Amino acid sequence: MINTARGDRVDMAPVTIAIIGAGVWGAALARLARQNPQAIVRLWSRRSPESLAEAIGGANFVLSAVSMKGVSDSITRLAATEMPPSTVLITATKGLDAQSHQTPSQMWHSAFPQNPIVVLSGPNLSQEIEHGLPAATVVASYDQGAAEAAQRLFASNVLRVYANLDPIGTELGGTLKNVMAIAAGVCDGLQLGTNAKAALLTRALPEMIRIGTHLGAQAETFFGLAGLGDLLATCNSALSRNYQVGYGLAQGKPLDRVLAEIHSTVEGINTVEVLVAIAREQQIPVPIARQVHRLLHGQITPQQAVRALIDRDLKQEFEDELL
Ligand SMILES: NC(=O)c1ccc[n+]([C@@H]2O[C@H](COP(=O)([O-])OP(=O)(O)OC[C@H]3O[C@@H](n4cnc5c(N)ncnc54)[C@H](OP(=O)(O)O)[C@@H]3O)[C@@H](O)[C@H]2O)c1
Numbered sequence: 001m002i003n004t005a006r007g008d009r010v011d012m013a014p015v016t017i018a019i020i021g022a023g024v025w026g027a028a029l030a031r032l033a034r035q036n037p038q039a040i041v042r043l044w045s046r047r048s049p050e051s052l053a054e055a056i057g058g059a060n061f062v063l064s065a066v067s068m069k070g071v072s073d074s075i076t077r078l079a080a081t082e083m084p085p086s087t088v089l090i091t092a093t094k095g096l097d098a099q100s101h102q103t104p105s106q107m108w109h110s111a112f113p114q115n116p117i118v119v120l121s122g123p124n125l126s127q128e129i130e131h132g133l134p135a136a137t138v139v140a141s142y143d144q145g146a147a148e149a150a151q152r153l154f155a156s157n158v159l160r161v162y163a164n165l166d167p168i169g170t171e172l173g174g175t176l177k178n179v180m181a182i183a184a185g186v187c188d189g190l191q192l193g194t195n196a197k198a199a200l201l202t203r204a205l206p207e208m209i210r211i212g213t214h215l216g217a218q219a220e221t222f223f224g225l226a227g228l229g230d231l232l233a234t235c236n237s238a239l240s241r242n243y244q245v246g247y248g249l250a251q252g253k254p255l256d257r258v259l260a261e262i263h264s265t266v267e268g269i270n271t272v273e274v275l276v277a278i279a280r281e282q283q284i285p286v287p288i289a290r291q292v293h294r295l296l297h298g299q300i301t302p303q304q305a306v307r308a309l310i311d312r313d314l315k316q317e318f319e320d321e322l323l
């Protein structure tokens with residue numbers, strides 16, 4: 001166990017973290033890291049005047065907070081630097097690669113097989129973090145030492161950080177819930193009530209677990225902060241951009257107008273494509289994701305999506321669960 005009590009930094013050597021991606025999440029993570037008086041924090045984006053090589057020079061940690069569409073580019077840029085194999089790579093992206101269906105941590109591992117890889121994910125709406133509100137998150141890695149180093153780095157009096165050994169489950173919890181948040185936004189936008197919302201979120205979790213365990217996650221991870229925790233935060237907050245998409249569609253707005261109004265990253269739009277493709281190939285039941293997919297493609301209305309979920313064949317509650 002690590003003592004990360006407030007102010008207990010005396011035994012921690014100074015560390016340098018370079019954050020790649022100065023979007024809202026990268027900026028919020030920089031703010032969190034700066035709570036640690038032993039941390040030197042550099043925030044870099046492709047528009048920064050200094051080079052990436054300069055930004056990561058001497059860094060103990062390199063954290064990627066770019067959106068999914070920027071992961072490949074960021075890997076290519078970082079591969080052109082001389083990053084040593086001891087540098088801990090932390091990924092905070094919540095998405096799946098459209099071509100390979102890989103998670104960001106799998107992509108980072110393929111490109112940098114010698115570097116320890118840590119996933120950081122949890123119920124972490126950036127606007128609440130920016131307001132200094134308390135939160136909890138998870139750092140997960142197959143390398144326990146690397147996860148604990150990231151835990152010491154980010155733990156503060158506003159952030160409680162848990163470590164675990166399931167990076168894929170931690171990553172997929174945060175990724176798959178974005179699709180469910182679109183459905184939750186529809187549910188609230190149509191004012192379907194608390195019963196419907198509870199049913200939706202409860203049925204969303206086994207759907208995430210079916211896909212997640214197929215992709216190598218441990219089922220129990222989905223009951224933790226990065227799974228259920230992030231599902232609850234994102235599906236119940238108007239701050240969530242994925243939720244806002246569903247809410248806007250429920251109000252009859254076309255998708256392009258909703259996205260123009262949000263004008264920020266909405267990972268669930270790409271994730272549902274990958275999720276439904278995997279589900280089709282592997283014949284995994286994902287009824288909620290399928291309706292979100294049809295809705296985003298303009299094949300059904302929000303009302304028809306709700307009806308389609310209710311009209312499904314009757315079944316046992318736990319008959320095809322993997323638990
Ligand atoms: N916002 C949250 O509350 C939150 C919380 C947890 C996790 N996340 C996850 O964090 C990731 C980033 O989200 P965000 O909210 O920070 O989105 P954002 O504000 O839209 O920022 C996206 C970031 O990705 C970078 N990027 C995009 N394409 C790139 C490319 N080809 N090469 C290099 N960089 C590229 C952008 O760089 P430029 O600025 O140079 O365009 C920007 O820094 C997403 O996967 C999201 O799910 C977000």
Ligand SMILES: O=P(O)(O)OC[C@H](O)CO
Binds near residue numbers: 122233266
């Ligand atoms: O704004 P969203 O929908 O991308 O959600 C942000 C975070 O993933 C919440 O943990």
